[in-house]
Amino acid sequence: MDSLQLATTYLQSDLQGRYITNEDILPLIKLLNNRFKINLEGKSVLDKPIYSVRFGIGKIKVFAWSQMHGNESTTTKALFDFFNYLASNETLAENWYTSFTFLSIPILNPDGAVAYTRVNANQIDLNRDAFDITQPESKLLRRIYEEFEPDYCFNLHDQRTIFGTEMNDLPASVSFLAPAFDETRAFNETRHKAIAIINAMNSNLASFIPNQIGRFDDSFNINCIGDYLTYRNTPTILFEAGHYKEDYQRDEVRKFIFCALWSGFQAINENVIVSNNLEDYLNISQNSKCFYDFLYKNVRIIDNSQEKLINFAAQFTEILKDGAIHFEAYIVQIENLEGYVGHYEFDAEGGVFNANYGNKPKLGEKANFSIDDRIKFINGIQYQQL
Known part of the structure; x- marks a missing residue:
């Protein structure tokens, strides 16, 4: 089976939709087999538990964390899909048990997960607290990093539907970044190691979502966790789960994140470190803010008794109501839409x-x-013809 078939086979069906909290993952953690070790690593601002899941006994150490931003749950779902694969009798999974020690935190920000917010309960963005480490969740992450001493770090996130791939008019369904280690954004051995893994993941995903893989902006900020860890000489990869056609629940994109995890582990295990890999990495399309959820074209309006044709755009706002995420569309832009694309477009003619x-x-x-x-x-959404 290819990686996408594996993603479908091992999908954890008990995790669906966008709203994922500790209550959703704890029963699944308890069901993991003896290849896994579960540890309560600490507590959040509001005293919610933060768990780690450890797989394997090998010398290659990979550290991953998800839901650093509480409302970014796609990669958490993909982690549990990947756990299902690692728990299987697949040959690679059995080999990886002895080759890797994989330590992951499925939900780093449980308070933000419950509130469905980017920030933690103190209204702090944990991805802007990596150097200062003012928050208990940040301190926990730093402590585990220093104790574990990983060879690679995977920083797992979601990105908004506004991102597309430059020049392709397609959504950036998955984006990657090998973060910078200083403001020069130069490339050293640490970044090259991360780039080699990204190239392997990109090559694998390109057969499933061609021209829908992006490269995230590498502006440097020492308080961003990926930048800080690269500064500490640990190859770190930013994963961004984006939008796929009509997949607002991100239950298709989770499969692509699984594919990335699977091909990333395979590349690390095979030591796919190529010296001349920078060009391939830079050829991955730059992320571009070029999408709206809805774009309406050639709409006739009456303005001061004058008729004219305009274009306008609407965007979903994600709202937590009664334990579920609701998508409510609001008008966000009128005119000045040259170069923009809609996930849904309507020509009013x-x-x-x-x-x-x-x-x-x-x-x-x-x-x-x-x-x-x-x-x-x-x-x-077009509801009916009156």
Whole structure:
């Protein structure tokens, strides 16, 4: 089986959707077989437990953490899919048990996970606290890093639907970065080791999502965890789970993160370190902020008794209600949309805009409107032909 088939076979079906907390993962942690060791590493600001999962007894040490930002859960789901694979009798999984020691923290920010926020309970972005380490979660991560002394670090995140791949008009479904170690953004041996693994992951994913793999911006900030660890000479890879067509729950993209983890481990195990790999890495398309969730074109409006054609865009806001994430579309941009693409696009062909507040879209309003009083849109989506 290829890695995508493996991702489907070993998908942990008890983890679905965007809202993943300790309550979701703890029963699954308890079911892991004796290849895994579970440890309570510490507590969050609000005294919620932070667990680690250790697999293997090998000399190659990989350290990974997910949900540093509490509302970025796709990679947590992928970790549990990967755990299922590692627990299997697949030949590679059995070999990796003796080759690797894989230490992971599935949810680093459990308070943010419950509140579905980027920040922790003290309103601190943990990915801007790597050097100062002012927060208990940051101190825990630093302590484990220094005790474990990993050969590689995997920094697992989600990115917004606004990102596409430069020049391709396609969403950046997965993006990677080998972070900089200083403001010059030069490339040293540490970055080259990370780049070699990224190239292997990119090569594997390209057969499933061609032109939908991005390279994240490498601006340096010592308080960002990847930059700090690279500064400490540990090859570190940023994973960003992005958008795939109609996959707002990120249950397809999780499979691509599995593929990246699988091919990354394979590359590390095979010691795929090539000296002339920088060009391949730099050829990965730069992430570009070029998408909106909805783009409406050639819409006729009435402005000061004058008719004209405009384009406008709407974007989903993710809202936690009753233990579930709801996607609510709001108008966020009117005109000045050259070079932008919509995950959903509608050409009104000169049809007239109408909403309960007037005959032209307004920033901040919900995307509920009609075109020519015959095509109705609710929450951004074409609902019916009137």
